Amino acid sequence: MTQAGLDYAWPHRDLLGLEDLSAQDIRFLLKTAHGFEDVSTRSIKKVPALRGRVVVNLFFEDSTRTRSSFTLAASRLSADILELTGKGSSVSKGETLTDTARNIEAMGVDLIVCRHAQSGAAKHLAHAINCSVINAGDGQHEHPTQGLLDIYTLCKRWNLMDTMDLTGKSVAIVGDIAHSRVARSNIHGLQKLGAKVILVGPPTLCPGTFRSLGCEVSHDLDDVLPRIDAINMLRIQFERMTSQFFPSVREYATLFGLTGQRIKKARPELLVMHPGPINRGVELDAAVADGPQSTILEQVTHGLAVRMAAMFLCLNAKNRE
Amino acid sequence: MSTMTTLADSSKIASLVSELAGQINTAISANESTHPWAIVGIRSRGDLLAGRISEQLDSSVIEERLGVLDITLYRDDLSEITHQPVVRTTEIPFDIDGMNIVLVDDVLMSGRSIRAALQSLMDLGRPRRIWLAVLVDRGGRELPISADFVAVDLKSQQLDSDTIIDVHLTPLDEQDCITTHPKQKGPTK
Structure with a gap:
């Protein structure tokens, strides 16, 4: 051969x-x-x-x-x-x-x-x-196939289908990390291909223990936004929450929702992913979800x-x- | 392994490719040009061959219609093979309906690859006619399939099934050549 x-x-x-x-x-x-x-x-x-x-x-x-x-x-x-x-x-x-x-x-x-x-x-x-x-x-x-299709989407958008080497790329995953199987699959997959993973969310949903997986953990989206290449906005999974993890949906949306205004702090080529279904107005604004940086339907x-x-x-x- | 012989070197291959292109050009001019022509190579060496042939075809007829076909998903032995099948992309960026398609492969033996390729093409559309061009016809058919354009015809030599003919083409291989060697004896037949 x-x-x-x-x-x-x-x-x-x-x-x-x-x-x-x-x-x-x-x-x-x-x-x-x-x-x-x-x-x-x-x-x-x-x-x-x-x-x-x-x-x-x-x-x-x-x-x-x-x-x-x-x-x-x-x-x-x-x-x-x-x-x-x-x-x-x-x-x-x-x-x-x-x-x-x-x-x-x-x-x-x-x-x-x-x-x-x-x-x-x-x-x-x-x-x-x-x-x-x-x-x-x-x-x-x-949720391995979700993790794989997220990585596939990034490789295609970044023209990396030949090497699939994500070294030097930073990807933020935002939201309810603690309850999320999508986050775990993405963390493992992205890190194996060389990317840096930053987890963002309120301390109740994004605890520091995730640092043991090799990720950076942050509770401040505005601080992370300017230095990432892609952002994966997770859905707030109301069905998995057995107690109250944040004061109100409105407060969560204000602190961690990606709006047309907030995305201006990021690089213009930032890719916005979401595993669906979207809670519009909570984690994603319609303007961002349907905008040119969104990869949701490609996913x-x-x-x-x-x-x-x-x-x-x-x-x-x-x-x- | 020690009994590998070279049937053709790189300059010989260049002239064989020209010969194939000549045969195809003759067919193109002999057939009315109401139906457009396209050339499609089967991965992973028929596509390289198709690229080289297309450079010598009447460009006004064939235009930029050069496609690549991956037949892995159409193989009839998928449930039997013991090695890893590698799925690659099929890239045919034009509509094949009503076209004369020249299908190109390196070696024609059992005809099973060609059967898979025909089924795959039919799933992509309805060509007017499919022609088959091969660099080497080594005989040993298991299906009623024959080539329209052949550069090296070894059918009359009645090679036994243990004789392997390999076509090597750059850049996939180090150099252009056609070699023959006996099949390595493995644990299974």
């Missing part, structure tokens, strides 16, 4: 979190995603790569974007897809997660895409069953390519075992 890199093989049958991946794994997955991107723009939006495979979407939490993205990604790869939700299934009759998954697996399933409110649920599942597992969000732990588009790549590589790795 004369071509460099051909001796590399994607080693993971499951995608549980970016913490488990090497920089080389992340770059290989994103390069593979680049090859999948054009499938969504042609007249026949389908390739036969996973023909005859069965993918199950097993979602125990509400989701629109991620779930439909996985469904569409699977169908563009010609896989069959089965949709299951926690509500209205045997789970509400008291069946355990493992039992549910084993029963689904017994139907001859190749891949389970799982979202669950419990951190570690995907890993638990991966140990319990033989088919591949992709984590579509587990509690406050990780959704890239999510498809990244999820196609993740399914393709995990199933392929299982195949090679």
Whole structure:
């Protein structure tokens, strides 16, 4: 073999979190995603790569974007897809997660895409069953495909698709870091590719303990804004907050919301990301969310390519075992 | 490994490319020009070959229509192969509907790559006609596929399936050449 890199093989049958991946794994997955991107723009939006495979979407939490993205990604790869939700299934009759998954697996399933409110649920599942597992969000732990599509979006906007080396770039993640699986996946992924990560939020939602992950922690958005290349504005997850973490939504918006006025303190080329769904007027102003610096809709588009790549590589790795 | 022989060096390859381009130019002028022409190479050496051929084609007919096809997702052995398939981009920045497409690959053997490429092209649109140009036809077909333009035809030599023909092209490889060597014996057939 004369071509460099051909001796590399994607080693993971499951995608549980970016913490488990090497920089080389992340770059290989994103390069593979680049090859999948054009499938969504042609007249026949389908390739036969996973023909005859069965993918199950097993979602125990509400989701629109991620779930439909996985469904569409699977169908563009010609896989069959089965949709299951926690509500209205045997789970509400008291069946355990493992039992549910084993029963689904017994139907001859190749891949389970799982979202669950419990951190570690995907890993638990991966140990319990033989088919591949992709984590579509587990509690406050990780949401690896979101982290990957965020990094993919940055690499594309920065013209770094060749190297995917983010050395010298600074990315701020703002908001409810403590409850956020998106933040954890981004922290691991961005740092592995060389970027500096700055976490910003009120001390109750952005505690200093995150410094142990190698991040800078700040409680002052205006101080951070002028020195970053991209900012990822997280949604305030009211559904995950069991007590009061800040005095009022209005105060939070005043201190940590990104408005058309505040963004003027940043570099003009600053990229604004958001994993969706947006609380308009809280973490993002309409003017910023819909402005030229916003990558929000690109992130959704890239999510498809990244999820196609993740399914393709995990199933392929299982195949090679 | 020790029995590698060179079938063509870089100057020979240059003349083989010119020969292929000549055959294609003849076909272009013999066919009415109501339907536009385009050239599409299969990764990862057919694309380099297509680039070189296109420089010698009638530019008023072919214009800038040079595309690259990655067939990984269309392979029929994806569920069997034991190595890592590498997915790269397909870049065909023009509408292929109604076109004469010259599909280019380096070596034609079983015909399975070409089958995958044909299916991939059909998913991109409906060309008027697809022609096939290969640098080497080494024989050994497993599907009813034949090339329209061939520079080196080894079909009559009836090579056995253990004889590998490799085309090396810069910049992917160190130098331009065509070599042949026996297949390395591995644990599986």
